[in-house]
Amino acid sequence: VLDIINKITEKEYKHMFSGPVLWLWFYGTLTVLFTLYDFNPTTRVSQLLSDVFSAKNPSFLPVSPLYLLIVPAITMFTVRIFIEGFTEALGESLEHLIASISNTISYLRIFAFHLVHWAISQIGLMGKGSIYIYLSLPLATFLIMTLELLATFMQALRLHWVEWFLKFYKGEGYIFKPFQL
Structure with a gap:
Protein backbone atom coordinates (compact mmCIF):
# COMPACT_ATOMS: atom_id res chain seq x y z
CA VAL A 1 0.00 0.00 0.00
CA GLY A 85 8.75 -4.27 -23.48
CA PHE A 86 9.48 -7.99 -23.14
CA THR A 87 13.07 -7.90 -21.84
CA GLU A 88 12.44 -5.17 -19.28
CA ALA A 89 9.20 -6.85 -18.19
CA LEU A 90 10.96 -10.18 -17.70
CA GLY A 91 13.76 -8.59 -15.68
CA GLU A 92 11.42 -6.49 -13.53
CA SER A 93 9.07 -9.40 -12.93
CA LEU A 94 11.89 -11.72 -11.88
CA GLU A 95 13.37 -9.03 -9.64
CA HIS A 96 10.01 -8.43 -7.94
CA LEU A 97 9.38 -12.17 -7.64
CA ILE A 98 12.72 -12.77 -5.93
CA ALA A 99 12.23 -9.74 -3.66
CA SER A 100 8.71 -10.91 -2.77
CA ILE A 101 9.88 -14.43 -1.95
CA SER A 102 12.66 -12.95 0.18
CA ASN A 103 10.24 -10.62 1.99
CA THR A 104 7.72 -13.42 2.52
CA ILE A 105 10.37 -15.69 4.01
CA SER A 106 11.49 -12.78 6.15
CA TYR A 107 7.96 -12.28 7.45
CA LEU A 108 7.69 -15.97 8.28
CA ARG A 109 9.65 -15.17 11.44
CA ILE A 110 6.39 -13.70 12.77
CA PHE A 111 4.67 -17.01 12.04
CA ALA A 112 7.54 -18.81 13.80
CA PHE A 113 6.99 -16.68 16.90
CA HIS A 114 3.29 -17.51 16.67
CA LEU A 115 4.19 -21.21 16.76
CA VAL A 116 6.44 -20.67 19.78
CA HIS A 117 3.64 -18.74 21.49
CA TRP A 118 1.21 -21.57 20.76
CA ALA A 119 3.63 -24.25 22.02
CA ILE A 120 4.39 -22.40 25.27
CA SER A 121 0.65 -21.89 25.81
CA GLN A 122 0.06 -25.62 25.39
CA ILE A 123 2.88 -26.42 27.83
CA GLY A 124 1.54 -23.87 30.32
CA LEU A 125 -1.91 -25.50 30.19
CA MET A 126 -0.56 -29.00 30.84
CA GLY A 127 -0.89 -28.50 34.57
CA LYS A 128 -4.64 -27.97 34.27
CA GLY A 129 -6.50 -29.72 37.05
CA SER A 130 -3.56 -29.81 39.46
CA ILE A 131 -1.70 -27.53 41.82
CA TYR A 132 1.04 -27.01 39.20
CA ILE A 133 -1.23 -24.75 37.14
CA TYR A 134 -0.50 -21.97 39.65
CA LEU A 135 3.19 -22.28 38.78
CA SER A 136 3.08 -23.18 35.10
CA LEU A 137 0.56 -20.59 33.93
CA PRO A 138 2.36 -17.49 35.28
CA LEU A 139 5.69 -18.88 34.07
CA ALA A 140 4.29 -19.56 30.59
CA THR A 141 2.69 -16.10 30.50
CA PHE A 142 6.00 -14.49 31.48
CA LEU A 143 7.87 -16.44 28.79
CA ILE A 144 5.30 -15.58 26.13
CA MET A 145 5.32 -11.88 27.01
CA THR A 146 9.13 -11.78 27.00
CA LEU A 147 9.36 -13.52 23.63
CA GLU A 148 6.62 -11.34 22.11
CA LEU A 149 8.34 -8.17 23.34
CA LEU A 150 11.68 -9.31 21.92
CA ALA A 151 10.11 -10.39 18.62
CA THR A 152 8.20 -7.13 18.23
CA PHE A 153 11.29 -5.05 18.92
CA MET A 154 13.50 -7.03 16.54
CA GLN A 155 10.90 -7.03 13.76
CA ALA A 156 10.22 -3.29 14.06
CA LEU A 157 13.95 -2.53 14.03
CA ARG A 158 14.52 -4.74 10.99
CA LEU A 159 11.56 -3.23 9.16
CA HIS A 160 12.85 0.29 9.72
CA TRP A 161 16.46 -0.45 8.81
CA VAL A 162 15.92 -2.78 5.89
CA GLU A 163 12.44 -2.52 4.40
CA TRP A 164 11.51 1.10 5.04
CA PHE A 165 14.80 2.70 4.06
CA LEU A 166 15.13 0.61 0.88
CA LYS A 167 11.72 1.72 -0.34
CA PHE A 168 11.54 5.35 0.67
CA TYR A 169 14.96 6.76 1.59
CA LYS A 170 16.34 9.08 -1.07
CA GLY A 171 19.26 10.74 0.72
CA GLU A 172 18.44 14.27 -0.43
CA GLY A 173 19.31 16.01 2.84
CA TYR A 174 22.24 18.04 4.09
CA ILE A 175 25.85 16.90 3.87
CA PHE A 176 27.01 15.64 7.25
CA LYS A 177 29.58 17.91 8.88
CA PRO A 178 30.91 16.47 12.14
CA PHE A 179 31.15 18.71 15.16
CA GLN A 180 34.68 19.89 15.85
CA LEU A 181 36.11 21.64 18.87
Whole structure:
Protein backbone atom coordinates (compact mmCIF):
# COMPACT_ATOMS: atom_id res chain seq x y z
CA VAL A 1 0.00 0.00 0.00
CA LEU A 2 2.84 2.38 0.85
CA ASP A 3 4.51 1.60 -2.46
CA ILE A 4 1.24 2.50 -4.24
CA ILE A 5 1.18 5.84 -2.40
CA ASN A 6 4.84 6.36 -3.26
CA LYS A 7 4.16 5.74 -6.97
CA ILE A 8 1.18 8.13 -6.92
CA THR A 9 3.26 10.93 -5.37
CA GLU A 10 5.93 10.39 -8.03
CA LYS A 11 3.20 10.33 -10.75
CA GLU A 12 4.27 6.88 -11.99
CA TYR A 13 0.76 5.59 -12.62
CA LYS A 14 1.66 2.88 -15.13
CA HIS A 15 4.34 1.48 -12.84
CA MET A 16 1.93 1.71 -9.92
CA PHE A 17 -0.57 -0.54 -11.67
CA SER A 18 1.98 -2.94 -13.15
CA GLY A 19 3.87 -3.29 -9.88
CA PRO A 20 2.41 -2.75 -6.42
CA VAL A 21 -1.28 -2.99 -7.37
CA LEU A 22 -0.87 -6.40 -8.99
CA TRP A 23 1.46 -7.63 -6.22
CA LEU A 24 -1.18 -6.53 -3.71
CA TRP A 25 -3.69 -8.66 -5.64
CA PHE A 26 -1.27 -11.61 -5.54
CA TYR A 27 -0.53 -11.25 -1.81
CA GLY A 28 -4.21 -10.64 -1.04
CA THR A 29 -5.07 -13.90 -2.80
CA LEU A 30 -2.32 -15.70 -0.88
CA THR A 31 -3.58 -14.22 2.40
CA VAL A 32 -7.18 -15.26 1.72
CA LEU A 33 -6.05 -18.77 0.80
CA PHE A 34 -3.93 -18.97 3.94
CA THR A 35 -6.84 -17.94 6.16
CA LEU A 36 -9.30 -20.32 4.48
CA TYR A 37 -7.22 -23.35 5.39
CA ASP A 38 -7.08 -25.26 8.66
CA PHE A 39 -6.66 -23.19 11.82
CA ASN A 40 -4.06 -25.58 13.22
CA PRO A 41 -0.77 -23.76 12.52
CA THR A 42 1.19 -26.99 12.09
CA THR A 43 -0.94 -28.36 9.23
CA ARG A 44 -2.12 -25.17 7.50
CA VAL A 45 1.01 -24.50 5.44
CA SER A 46 1.57 -28.10 4.39
CA GLN A 47 -2.06 -28.51 3.25
CA LEU A 48 -2.02 -25.23 1.31
CA LEU A 49 1.27 -26.07 -0.43
CA SER A 50 0.03 -29.57 -1.20
CA ASP A 51 -3.11 -28.21 -2.87
CA VAL A 52 -1.20 -25.51 -4.76
CA PHE A 53 1.44 -27.79 -6.23
CA SER A 54 -0.90 -30.68 -7.00
CA ALA A 55 -3.48 -28.34 -8.62
CA LYS A 56 -6.08 -30.02 -6.40
CA ASN A 57 -9.43 -28.30 -6.00
CA PRO A 58 -10.48 -28.13 -2.31
CA SER A 59 -14.18 -28.26 -1.51
CA PHE A 60 -14.38 -24.63 -0.34
CA LEU A 61 -12.87 -23.11 -3.52
CA PRO A 62 -14.37 -23.03 -7.02
CA VAL A 63 -10.94 -23.53 -8.66
CA SER A 64 -7.50 -24.76 -7.67
CA PRO A 65 -5.38 -22.40 -5.53
CA LEU A 66 -2.68 -22.74 -8.20
CA TYR A 67 -4.87 -20.87 -10.69
CA LEU A 68 -5.72 -18.20 -8.14
CA LEU A 69 -2.01 -17.51 -7.69
CA ILE A 70 -0.97 -17.76 -11.34
CA VAL A 71 -3.59 -15.33 -12.71
CA PRO A 72 -2.18 -12.21 -10.94
CA ALA A 73 1.39 -13.16 -11.90
CA ILE A 74 0.51 -13.63 -15.58
CA THR A 75 -1.53 -10.42 -15.58
CA MET A 76 1.40 -8.50 -14.08
CA PHE A 77 3.82 -9.90 -16.66
CA THR A 78 1.45 -9.17 -19.56
CA VAL A 79 0.79 -5.59 -18.44
CA ARG A 80 4.53 -5.00 -18.03
CA ILE A 81 5.20 -6.32 -21.55
CA PHE A 82 2.87 -3.65 -22.96
CA ILE A 83 4.34 -0.89 -20.76
CA GLU A 84 8.07 -1.68 -20.79
CA GLY A 85 8.75 -4.27 -23.48
CA PHE A 86 9.48 -7.99 -23.14
CA THR A 87 13.07 -7.90 -21.84
CA GLU A 88 12.44 -5.17 -19.28
CA ALA A 89 9.20 -6.85 -18.19
CA LEU A 90 10.96 -10.18 -17.70
CA GLY A 91 13.76 -8.59 -15.68
CA GLU A 92 11.42 -6.49 -13.53
CA SER A 93 9.07 -9.40 -12.93
CA LEU A 94 11.89 -11.72 -11.88
CA GLU A 95 13.37 -9.03 -9.64
CA HIS A 96 10.01 -8.43 -7.94
CA LEU A 97 9.38 -12.17 -7.64
CA ILE A 98 12.72 -12.77 -5.93
CA ALA A 99 12.23 -9.74 -3.66
CA SER A 100 8.71 -10.91 -2.77
CA ILE A 101 9.88 -14.43 -1.95
CA SER A 102 12.66 -12.95 0.18
CA ASN A 103 10.24 -10.62 1.99
CA THR A 104 7.72 -13.42 2.52
CA ILE A 105 10.37 -15.69 4.01
CA SER A 106 11.49 -12.78 6.15
CA TYR A 107 7.96 -12.28 7.45
CA LEU A 108 7.69 -15.97 8.28
CA ARG A 109 9.65 -15.17 11.44
CA ILE A 110 6.39 -13.70 12.77
CA PHE A 111 4.67 -17.01 12.04
CA ALA A 112 7.54 -18.81 13.80
CA PHE A 113 6.99 -16.68 16.90
CA HIS A 114 3.29 -17.51 16.67
CA LEU A 115 4.19 -21.21 16.76
CA VAL A 116 6.44 -20.67 19.78
CA HIS A 117 3.64 -18.74 21.49
CA TRP A 118 1.21 -21.57 20.76
CA ALA A 119 3.63 -24.25 22.02
CA ILE A 120 4.39 -22.40 25.27
CA SER A 121 0.65 -21.89 25.81
CA GLN A 122 0.06 -25.62 25.39
CA ILE A 123 2.88 -26.42 27.83
CA GLY A 124 1.54 -23.87 30.32
CA LEU A 125 -1.91 -25.50 30.19
CA MET A 126 -0.56 -29.00 30.84
CA GLY A 127 -0.89 -28.50 34.57
CA LYS A 128 -4.64 -27.97 34.27
CA GLY A 129 -6.50 -29.72 37.05
CA SER A 130 -3.56 -29.81 39.46
CA ILE A 131 -1.70 -27.53 41.82
CA TYR A 132 1.04 -27.01 39.20
CA ILE A 133 -1.23 -24.75 37.14
CA TYR A 134 -0.50 -21.97 39.65
CA LEU A 135 3.19 -22.28 38.78
CA SER A 136 3.08 -23.18 35.10
CA LEU A 137 0.56 -20.59 33.93
CA PRO A 138 2.36 -17.49 35.28
CA LEU A 139 5.69 -18.88 34.07
CA ALA A 140 4.29 -19.56 30.59
CA THR A 141 2.69 -16.10 30.50
CA PHE A 142 6.00 -14.49 31.48
CA LEU A 143 7.87 -16.44 28.79
CA ILE A 144 5.30 -15.58 26.13
CA MET A 145 5.32 -11.88 27.01
CA THR A 146 9.13 -11.78 27.00
CA LEU A 147 9.36 -13.52 23.63
CA GLU A 148 6.62 -11.34 22.11
CA LEU A 149 8.34 -8.17 23.34
CA LEU A 150 11.68 -9.31 21.92
CA ALA A 151 10.11 -10.39 18.62
CA THR A 152 8.20 -7.13 18.23
CA PHE A 153 11.29 -5.05 18.92
CA MET A 154 13.50 -7.03 16.54
CA GLN A 155 10.90 -7.03 13.76
CA ALA A 156 10.22 -3.29 14.06
CA LEU A 157 13.95 -2.53 14.03
CA ARG A 158 14.52 -4.74 10.99
CA LEU A 159 11.56 -3.23 9.16
CA HIS A 160 12.85 0.29 9.72
CA TRP A 161 16.46 -0.45 8.81
CA VAL A 162 15.92 -2.78 5.89
CA GLU A 163 12.44 -2.52 4.40
CA TRP A 164 11.51 1.10 5.04
CA PHE A 165 14.80 2.70 4.06
CA LEU A 166 15.13 0.61 0.88
CA LYS A 167 11.72 1.72 -0.34
CA PHE A 168 11.54 5.35 0.67
CA TYR A 169 14.96 6.76 1.59
CA LYS A 170 16.34 9.08 -1.07
CA GLY A 171 19.26 10.74 0.72
CA GLU A 172 18.44 14.27 -0.43
CA GLY A 173 19.31 16.01 2.84
CA TYR A 174 22.24 18.04 4.09
CA ILE A 175 25.85 16.90 3.87
CA PHE A 176 27.01 15.64 7.25
CA LYS A 177 29.58 17.91 8.88
CA PRO A 178 30.91 16.47 12.14
CA PHE A 179 31.15 18.71 15.16
CA GLN A 180 34.68 19.89 15.85
CA LEU A 181 36.11 21.64 18.87
